[in-house]
Amino acid sequence: MMQEMLDPQDALEAAAAAALEQARAGGAACAQAVARRACTHKLVVLHGELAMLHTLQTQEVGVTVQRDGRQGAAASNQCGMAGIQGAVADALELARHAVPDPGLVLPDARQAPPATALPLLWDASLAGLDAQGLHELAQAMLEPLRRDARVAVERMEIDVACSWHVLRNSHGVAQQERRTALGWNVTATAREAGGVSGFGVERRRLLRGQGAQALAAQGCAALAGRVLGQLQPRRAPSYAGPVLLAPRAVADIVLGPLLHHLSGRSVMDASSAWGERIGQGVASPLLQLGDDMHDPGLAGATAFDREGVPTRPLALLTDGVLQAHLHSCYTARRCGTRSTASAGGPFALRMAAGATPLAQMCAARAELLVVERFSGNVDALKGDFSGVAKSSRLCLHGADSCAVGETMIAGNVLDLLRQVLAVSSGSDAVDGASSLPWLLVDGVTVSGR
Secondary structure, X not given: OOHHHOOOHHHHHHHHHHHHHHHHHOOOOEEEEEEEEEEEEEEEEEOOEEEEEEEEEEEEEEEEEXXXXXXXXXXXXXXXXXXXXXXXXXXXXXXXXXXXXXXXXXXXXXXXXXXXXXXXXXOHHHHXXXXXXXXXXXXXXXXXXXXXXXXXXXXXXXXXXXXXXXXXXXXXXXXXXEEEEEEEEEEEEEEEOOEEOOOEEEEEEEXXXXXXXXXXXXXXXXXXXXXXXXXOOEOOOOEXXXXXXXXXXXXXXXXXXXXXXXXXXXXHOOOOOOOOOOOOEOOOOOOOEEEOOOOOOXXXXXXXXXXXXXXXXEEEEEOOEEOOOEOOHHHHHHHOOOOOXXXXXXXOEEEOOOOEOHHHHHOOOOEEEEEOEEEEEEOOOOOEEEEEEEOOEEEEOOEEEEEEOOEEEEEEHHHHHHOEEXXXXXXXXXXXXXXXXXXXXXXXXXXXX
16 A cells, blocks of 8 residues: 555655754754654545545654754655755744743753654554555445434545654654554434434544454444434433543543643643642542553554653553653753653543443432533633533433433533542543543533423
């Protein structure tokens, strides 16, 4: 598939080296250059029919320069000398107008030694996947969606990509990485006399091709079940108390505020409620959270961060106790600590599964709202959220009773994190990016009938 793009590493290294030389010649005290190339095959299905199949090749060189205590960054989609010179000139001009910052830093080779390559990032079977292979995958995914005529596939996108990138800086840091990835995004609805369901979504991104077709077909079968289950919804009850959040709803509601208060930049800006709470409980003791950048099951896995610092698994919450913030070299310097190799991260968040069976969680109250997705406003700083629980269901006395229409829910994420009643014994890789369990949380206002 990607023969024309195989192993462009030498060309990328030359581009990065040229960018550093141009930055030095232009007066930069130090600089970082990143050169990338990628080749992507993409297939699109509209309303159940093949609509598009194309190949896209991209390249980019990005430059960050520091001069007189000021920083500027720019990029070009051309890796030739003209593109490099233009990006460097733009970065230097931006630096000239930037506000001086005594905290500016780029790691040296001692802080960022060559990272150990992660074999899990490259899969030859994906690198060799051609248009026919994508078409066969699409047919395997469409089959479970066509079993019931009431299911309508609105859009399906499947892509396979190979990418390479090189990072160099003027302090001697030198990193390189290549990766393959397979992804899909499917939206569907269900229709019958008297009603149409809301949109259902199945998304995933994988680093490895083994088992991908079975996983994709399984996901599409589950998608069909979800949209069919949303036909003929009833009104949800109104109450204040526990709700059950599916993994995708956990991502929609919880992750934004959680990551804000874990962020090194928020600590630096004094906007994190957890800035001085390392070693203290900030959440329910049922919660375990880490960023495992070497996890082959999550598509963000990487050997080094955006500054070139080699990554390592990082514990963030252990039994609800704060273990670390997410620091880059810059925020670490500003906060008087060390980088956690989190520039550009987190990369592969994993909230550990718990010990409670899902059936037991469903019996938490006589009427329990089960939230599949959420659409609304989430204030990352304060934690307040309000919006619509979508694709949701109602459990009565522990049994799945019916679908409910779009229902307003509201609460505060920081409060919810302290009021986790149970964590499911299973989890899901939401979009292939974060592994999250089901959470039974208290303190939510449900506005239904």
